[in-house]
Amino acid sequence: MDIMPILSTLRRHKTAAALIVLEIALSCAIICNAVFLITQRVERMDRPSGLAEDELVVLRYAGIGKDDNAQAQAREDLAALRQLPGVKAATRVNQVPFGNGSWNSSINLTQDQRDPTAEATVYLAEEGFLDTMGVKLVEGRYFNADEYVDFLELQEPGSEVEIPAVVISKDLAGKLFPGQDAVGKSFYSWGDSPMRVVGVVDTLIRPNDEGGAAAAYRSMIFPVRFPFAQTVIRTSPGQRDEVMKAAIAEMERVNPRRVLTFNKTFEEMVADHYQADRSMVWLLVSVCIALLVVTALGIVGLASFWVQQRTKQIGVRRALGATRGQVLRYFQTENLLLATLGIVIGMIGAYGINQWLMSHYEMARLPALYLPVGAVALWLLGQVAVFGPARRAAAVPPAVATRSV
Template sequence: MADIRPILSTLRRHKTASALIVLEIALSCAIICNAVFLITTRLERIDRPSGLAETELVRVNMAGIGRNDNAEALAREDLAALRAIPGVKAATLTNQIPYGNSSWNSSVNLEPEQQNPTMNASVYLGGEQLLETFGLRLVAGRDFNTDEYVDWEALDAPGSEVEIPSAIISRTAAERLFPGESAVGKSIYSWGENAIKVVGVVEHLIRPNENGGPSEVQLSIMLPVRVPFGNYVLRTEPDRRVEVLKAAVSTLNQVNPSRVLLDDDTFIEVRDEYYRQDKAMAWLLVAVIIGLLVVTALGIVGLASFWVAQRTKQIGVRRALGATRGQVLRYFQTENFLLATLGIVIGMALAYGINLALMERYELARLPAIYLPVGAVALWLLGQVAVFGPARRAAAVPPAVATRSV
């Protein structure tokens, strides 16, 4: 504590240099806290569970089948051929896939004449083996029965009276619709005016896109509707995905050579493409953080070196009066700690200000308080490491040489 007074006196004589280093630390603190928070949110977004057996899935999307006069028959022929490929555990044709950026959505109600929907959900349509192919885990209820499947063309025909008898919903949707109750056996109203019975609940089933934001991303339902369009999805062993994917494309071309291949990839590739911008943003923010830390460290080193050169005589006098090397070293470390503390306090206020601006413009979540002490500790440590070299050189100056300096 005895060093505090002379340190403060010295800093008052170097107001401009002190203010610059405090400002640099404050800006670094504010930006780094928010950057780390943004990186964390991006990583949490990337790590969200889809519910699917991602490492076992491949998909093929071909154009032309929907324009065929006998599309449903062709779809059945396609699926029979795909399921016969060696290594295929299950195969289905579905209107959309997670991370596919499609927008098959529907309001879901609890009453037939309900004006304001209880929720909006993403709708997955598919025939037999949809649940098995996706690899979804049932946490309640059962899979669709064979007699519950209906054909798209019959359902979509003008004046159709075909009803969808059942649905499987995600656990998040079940909790939203029936909080504190079992959803199995309950009725919902979504497609058409008839009640649809919930027969199963899966642990996770993510939307194909970000409609509704993070709180809505797991609101999904599955309906037993055979569609003659969309994505062929095949499930196989992880080490046979490439082999099965090539065989699937070849098989579909043999069934109908007139179609055009739009996409053929593993589900891991689909997911990687979906999160490509998130990963790029995370790496960009990492580079920004590293750059700020380097610039801040260089600023501290430069200022400390300048002050050591300016105070050579002062250091020599202190050494001549009995100050040890450890005391000189501690003097500069304490000085840096005081400047860093002031900069960190200002930086925390700036961090919250930046976060509030981001919340208003980009609907970002509030910055958790835990990021502030973490940023503070990181900058304190950075400051001590950066000042150690110049301070050690100052402490190593012999008293006799120092006192002869002008």
């Protein structure tokens, strides 16, 4: 089809054409970045934690010691909990993924190293950590009974207590010792003594989002008994509520002077942690839908207006032999030209918005794939939106050409 008549018509309707082009451009720029943000949020929420999420219950208490020996109290608690019906395993740990706060430490491969090689989170774990959390050991071994140390002794002034072994995540092992077997290697993190890697676990997510996606699984497990830790219980998914009630009652029996400050299933903690992400996803989805609807309505409105304004012109073309299909393609081609111009401007705008987000909000670079996908979507939207008015134009009879205005 010759597009010169179409361009001539558009030049006579510059304002209306410019508004549609601008509308499509804004939609393209915003939707491309919005869909990218949605994808990032969904991927973040779908990250595996490496834990038995549907089997864990977490309890947190304040004022746990009934005497000066907090470590003895912790051992008594665990012994009582492990005897409860439905409890598969129980442990205490200084932090839990998706909880409040995080313990982190830098890592050096040599003692005199100026800049750290990596930074990772630190789990202070007692016996039963792997079995309770559901973390999978893929290399080496876990801690021996004689390798555990007490946190309070470790923190005493002038203490000579050292951490004799450490288990690290596979992701951290790859960062520290790329292409090598991490088991048997040493590094420096807590104190001046080297820490020897005895095992590697598959996946163990950090409590929060320090370091971004690249560092999400850089974790270390130290054989340190931390008396003021959180209690984690593993049970069957269908027994979590009953076990939680029984565990709270048992902890009350063992020491009635403490105060329960937190009790949730791990799935509830995950849901709370990602609440803001879910809200953002729904907000962005709503924005995308609204933009698409407004753009479609704008195209329909403009095309309908032009059909009404050009009724006699269309009738003349029909009288001169133009078929319905040719009239239909005329309006579809016209829309395609406007959409293409808007999409080109919108792609430039999408890139500019992404650069602004990168500089102000640490946003990742927009992948090039999102631009052609957005273009195709808007092209299809334009063709669907203009189809109704174009059909009405194609239905104009040739006799209209003989009517007076």
